[in-house]
Amino acid sequence: MTAFAQFRLLHGASTADVIFADTVDTIILGKGGNDSLTGNRGHDRLFGGDGADSLAGGDGNDSLFGGAGNDRLDGGNGRDVLSGGAGNDQSFGGAGDDILAGGDGIDALFGGDGDDALNGGNGDDLLHGDAGNDSLVGGAGADRLFGGDDDDGLNGGAGNDWVDGGAGDDRLYGSPGTDTLTGGSGADLFAFYDPASSQAGAGRDVITDFRAADGDRLQLLFIDGDAGPRPGSITILATGTGSLLRVDSDGNGVTDFEVEITGALLTMADLMFA
Numbered sequence: 001m002t003a004f005a006q007f008r009l010l011h012g013a014s015t016a017d018v019i020f021a022d023t024v025d026t027i028i029l030g031k032g033g034n035d036s037l038t039g040n041r042g043h044d045r046l047f048g049g050d051g052a053d054s055l056a057g058g059d060g061n062d063s064l065f066g067g068a069g070n071d072r073l074d075g076g077n078g079r080d081v082l083s084g085g086a087g088n089d090q091s092f093g094g095a096g097d098d099i100l101a102g103g104d105g106i107d108a109l110f111g112g113d114g115d116d117a118l119n120g121g122n123g124d125d126l127l128h129g130d131a132g133n134d135s136l137v138g139g140a141g142a143d144r145l146f147g148g149d150d151d152d153g154l155n156g157g158a159g160n161d162w163v164d165g166g167a168g169d170d171r172l173y174g175s176p177g178t179d180t181l182t183g184g185s186g187a188d189l190f191a192f193y194d195p196a197s198s199q200a201g202a203g204r205d206v207i208t209d210f211r212a213a214d215g216d217r218l219q220l221l222f223i224d225g226d227a228g229p230r231p232g233s234i235t236i237l238a239t240g241t242g243s244l245l246r247v248d249s250d251g252n253g254v255t256d257f258e259v260e261i262t263g264a265l266l267t268m269a270d271l272m273f274a
Contacts (some may be wrong), residue, residue: 007045034069052087061096071116075112088123097132107215110147111136120157128156129166138163139273141188142177147184169215174198174259179205189272194222195249195257204258213263217272218259224250225273236266243273 008127011029021065031240033126034051043218046055048067050150055064055071061078066085073082080098082091089103090179093112100109102121109118109125120139127136130148138145138156147152154163164170164182171189172181174197190207192198198205201210210216223229230251243266247257 100196174205178203182208189217191219200255200258204260206260206263210261212270219272221274223273
């Protein structure tokens with residue numbers, strides 16, 4: 001008995017195929033061509049292969065793999081896994097707690113309802129968490145991340161990213177590159193793992209809507225919370241448009257971390273540590 005013995009197997013040819021599953025668990029192989037593959041009420045596995053494919057999971061906990069080409073993946077209802085592969089893909093999780101991976105290319109990922117996990121991969125990607133407590137990771141490239149409703153975790157990854165938490169108590173991570181971070185409504189946490197995540201000068205990150213009265217906080221994870229910062233290692237400067245937070249993390253007298261806060265004057269009471 002093979003690992004796929006419980007599945008019905010349908011496969012296309014090297015041309016453009018249109019294949020529909022029935023109500024049992026089905027594996028559909030599109031192979032070459034611009035294929036249209038549609039699951040049904042089973043837990044289906046759809047493989048687009050080469051070409052610009054359209055994959056729809058339908059009901060059930062489905063797995064969709066776009067393969068090479070500019071594909072469209074729609075998970076439908078259920079807890080689905082969507083992987084775009086190479087190409088500029090569009091993926092829609094639909095209802096349920098879904099996992100979406102963009103892969104290579106300029107991808108657009110939409111989580112839909114549920115607590116979804118989105119990873120853009122390589123390329124300048126667009127990620128929308130939509131409703132639910134979502135996790136968004138941009139990956140390499142200049143990405144745009146929008147958490148949507150509820151309490152989301154957002155990390156742009158490497159590159160100059162735009163990160164917007166939306167409604168809810170969100171956690172936004174500064175990452176390598178010049179990032180713009182907007183928490184949106186709710187008590188948001190802006191967290192930085194190491195000094196390299198927001199370098200001093202033109203490469204620094206910008207926080208656009210810090211509101212201490214709403215419960216927003218800024219966390220420096222590279223400073224020990226028990227020991228606290230060294231005296232004189234943290235400087236907060238008022239500017240004409242907000243404030244600058246500067247940190248000398250290694251004690252050599254040189255600022256190696258800097259973040260700009262627009263429209264608000266940061267205080268030491270707004271800071272948290274590891």
